[in-house]
Amino acid sequence: MDEPKAFVNWQAVQKILEKENTAGITSTLLFNFKGSLLTSAGDVKNEHIISALMANIWKSYAESQKNLNFMLVDCEEGHLGIAGIGRFLICMYTSDFKFPLGLLKAKIEKVVAKLDKPLSSVF
Amino acid sequence: MSILDVVEAHLQRLLERISGLVAVQLSDRDGITLAKTAESKVNVSKLSLVFSNASDQASKLGLGANSTITTFYGGYIIVQATQAPLVITFIGTEELNVGLVKKCLPSLRNSLENVREKVDSVIAATS
Numbered sequence: 001m002d003e004p005k006a007f008v009n010w011q012a013v014q015k016i017l018e019k020e021n022t023a024g025i026t027s028t029l030l031f032n033f034k035g036s037l038l039t040s041a042g043d044v045k046n047e048h049i050i051s052a053l054m055a056n057i058w059k060s061y062a063e064s065q066k067n068l069n070f071m072l073v074d075c076e077e078g079h080l081g082i083a084g085i086g087r088f089l090i091c092m093y094t095s096d097f098k099f100p101l102g103l104l105k106a107k108i109e110k111v112v113a114k115l116d117k118p119l120s121s122v123f
Numbered sequence: 124m125s126i127l128d129v130v131e132a133h134l135q136r137l138l139e140r141i142s143g144l145v146a147v148q149l150s151d152r153d154g155i156t157l158a159k160t161a162e163s164k165v166n167v168s169k170l171s172l173v174f175s176n177a178s179d180q181a182s183k184l185g186l187g188a189n190s191t192i193t194t195f196y197g198g199y200i201i202v203q204a205t206q207a208p209l210v211i212t213f214i215g216t217e218e219l220n221v222g223l224v225k226k227c228l229p230s231l232r233n234s235l236e237n238v239r240e241k242v243d244s245v246i247a248a249t250s
Contacts, residue, residue: 073193074189074190076186
């Protein structure tokens with residue numbers, strides 16, 4: 001079994017997040033289960049509040065039902081998607097109410113696929 | 124036929140129209156069931172309570188008031204919608220047509236308006 005790696009090239013992670021922050025996506029955040037923000041890309045205003053709130057919401061649902069792997073939150077003025085990667089959560093949101101939810105989900109799943117191996121090894 | 128019987132009949136019709144939909148349940152913010160189509164293995168009462176708190180928090184994200192939360196688990200999907208003080212929970216398989224569920228919400232909310240007002244007045248009278 002491979003030894004878990006303690007160090008992550010966060011600049012490289014940031015570049016991947018920036019690459020996926022295409023037209024329509026307001027911001028992408030990466031944070032831990034306690035809501036502490038690790039890195040972000042895009043137009044971030046209240047990123048610490050968002051990461052703290054979403055970590056709490058994810059935790060509530062994950063504790064009530066097993067095998068939670070994705071969540072979509074619809075609000076009046078935008079949408080937010082969140083998925084787990086190892087010991088972290090990736091969250092992408094848009095302030096464009098008309099942004100297709102299927103596309104939001106697909107973009108998050110793409111980021112998860114790219115970062116799953118490196119981030120799952122972090123202890 | 125009582126109002127809740129009419130609501131249950133409406134919920135049952137949704138089961139027939141939406142592919143992948145297994146159960147629909149109407150409850151209040153505290154998880155007390157008002158109407159449902161069928162029993163499910165999911166603890167909907169507990170999830171309704173989780174949703175009530177989560178929806179309040181989600182409304183503080185800076186994206187306006189929260190309307191629905193959709194959760195994807197291994198093997199099933201749950202869509203929850205708010206119509207304060209009511210919570211509508213849709214439980215479906217992995218094949219659930221989530222878009223169609225959301226499309227049905229405005230007409231379902233219209234038909235639930237009487238129930239919502241009654242529950243609201245009961246809550247106001249007891250508080």
